[in-house]
Amino acid sequence: MARAVCSRCHAVRATGTSPMRRAPPFRGLAERFPVDDLADVLNEGVDRRHPAMPDFRLDPDDADDLAAYLKTLKP
Template identity: 60%
Template sequence: MGTAPAIATASALLMCLAAVPAAAWDERVKRGRALARTECARCHAVGRTGVSPLRQAPPFRTLHERYPVEDLAEALTEGIRTGHPTMPEFRFEPDQAEALIAYLKTLER
């Protein structure tokens, strides 16, 4: 995927996040938390407390200290790749990426 389509995808995700009513937002956060627990908790601390099971994996509650979590939209839909071999590549559907980002936003408080 080229840069322009990726930017368009990320922009669309951000606009969707901004326009969600409270009840839908709560449901999206629940889906994001479930996704984090099933797909990410093997390595990352995905809640407000605790250490990551894999030392190199940053706790999700600290991600916003490194960069705006909204910036993950493109990486989540195109496939997250990291510099260490222990993290598998993940590619989420746009609605899954929205849900995970919504959940990550709740950890910033």
């Protein structure tokens, strides 16, 4: 899911830079946000963080999967 939806702007792997300079790499999101709460936020919907970021909402299973994936990237 992260590769299909988010990798256009974000670096979604443990290394590399984001294609869009302003988009934080996923490996840093776990440091900036409480990952345990992130699944609920993703399920409720994310408002734009900057003009190029779309508003989106994930279904509960995808939100849980993405939060679990972000935990694997946490140093």
